[in-house]
Amino acid sequence: MKKLNFLLIFFFYSIFQSQTVSGTIFSKDDNKVIPYVKIGVDKEKIGTVSNEKGEFSIDLTSVAPDKKVKIEVSGFETFTQNVSEVIRKNPQFIYLQEKIHSIKEVKLVPKKLVDKNWGVNTKNKSVTYSVNPQQNKESFLGETALEFSTKKKAKISAINLNIAEFNSDKPVLMRYTVYSEENGLPGKSLLDEEINLELTADKIKDGVFSLDVNDQNIWVKGKFFVGIQFLKDFEGHIRISAALFKTGYLRQFYGDWEKVSIAAPAINIDVKVDKYSNNDSAEKDVEDNVSASFQDYSQFLDAAKKSGFGKNSLAGKVLHLKDADIYYEIYGKGEPLFLLHGNGGSIDAFTKEIPELSKHFTIVAMDTRAQGKSTDTSKEPLTYIKFADDVKALADELGFKKINILGWSDGGNTGLEFAIKYPKNVNKVITSGANVFPNGVGESMVNDMRNDVAKMRAENKSQNAIRLQQLMVDEPKITRQQLNSIRAKVFVLAGENDLILRPHTEYIAKEIPDAKMKIYKGASHGVPIERAEELCADVIDFIKN
Incomplete structure (x- = not known):
């Protein structure tokens, strides 16, 4: 009897603890099942997708009972219900009400429709969005979006x-949504109805899968x-081409959308633009700047590889340190200007700048330790202070008592650390897309890293690779007092759409005495790529005046 009581207690305890709800989604209008419906918890990254029979199962064990289960399907009214009620009615048979669309009076007016292509059209194979369910089962069902404007x-x-x-x-099932x-x-x-489709290899032509949605x-x-x-x-994986330093948007089920400024997926759309939709036939046909705002870095990456910068045996040398070999190249004549690249980069990041800047300065372009052709045998965590020490060691090796620094991204962080630690050895510092603590890119991006x-x-x-990624999670750790202590002239740069948050860039410029600041309109984190000519002019003017 005691054993039976124990089993009953265990049975009811298990039911209470495991609150997995199953059910089926139907159309209330015709009682047909609705396949591939997203079922989730409002404002939470918890959810699932129903199968082709409209059937689903979702674990709500860890969800508060007053939270809302949410179901949204194009063409139907949104369904919401308290978690407690959903659990009580388990299993669920959910009927969605079809939306009623009001039909407006249509006036037939001759239209001049112009064909355009908007969005990210890169076919980059080195920068991609990876979709691999086997490696990341929890997040691969998340949604990625790209912004447009017309x-x-x-x-x-x-x-x-x-x-x-x-x-x-096998075919890969996916969905497009326009928001x-x-x-x-x-x-x-x-949308009035879902755009669900099966992606197969034979539907991809010249690296592009195109879906006709005209109807x-x-x-x-x-x-x-x-x-x-x-x-x-x-089973398998997909890599979607992406554009560096452009903003995409991510969310898990009905969690909040988050901006991701590292890269944007290569989504582009063919459109027919109503040229005179503003009822002004005399209005100039202004190009809606969607595709123009997304730079295709694949061409730059190809050009950088062919440029020879970063692998020029005539200009390249190696500084041997106790725990690293630092590779560097020297170009031009004049006062020294050190070029410091970003995380995971190399000298060729400045492919567009070196030819122009070397006309005015002695350019010392170096691969930061553990990156490019530079090695690192140390075991401790990488730090920007350590990188700054390497810059000092190279400056000493070359006999430079004072140097100028142009640092992009992590290179800018190193430049600031150098100015703090070696104030007598620095003349002027230019940073592009630098940050002084990790959250300068936003908490969500730090969590992603x-x-x-x-x-x-x-x-x-x-x-x-792990240490370089960990570096961006842990550092930099530059305090307000340290910024206040900088006596070198500093020029703080960033793109208008930089992944470094604008208030953070403004904070850096404000806290460094007499610092200048410039925001490059329309640019992203990739100012040295997108605004090379303008950047060179600004650097030359800042250092020489």
């Missing part, structure tokens, strides 16, 4: 996805977003 009314005729690699023997804009983020779906009658104006989501686990470190450890990536 001053004129336009009809989307095709949605294109540039794919660098497709590795799957309105709300508070700078994706808002409500603009969907999707008209847009103002800001809007195009999102992609993978709906079902699959922290997760990347964990993933890299699990995948047994190289220790150097």
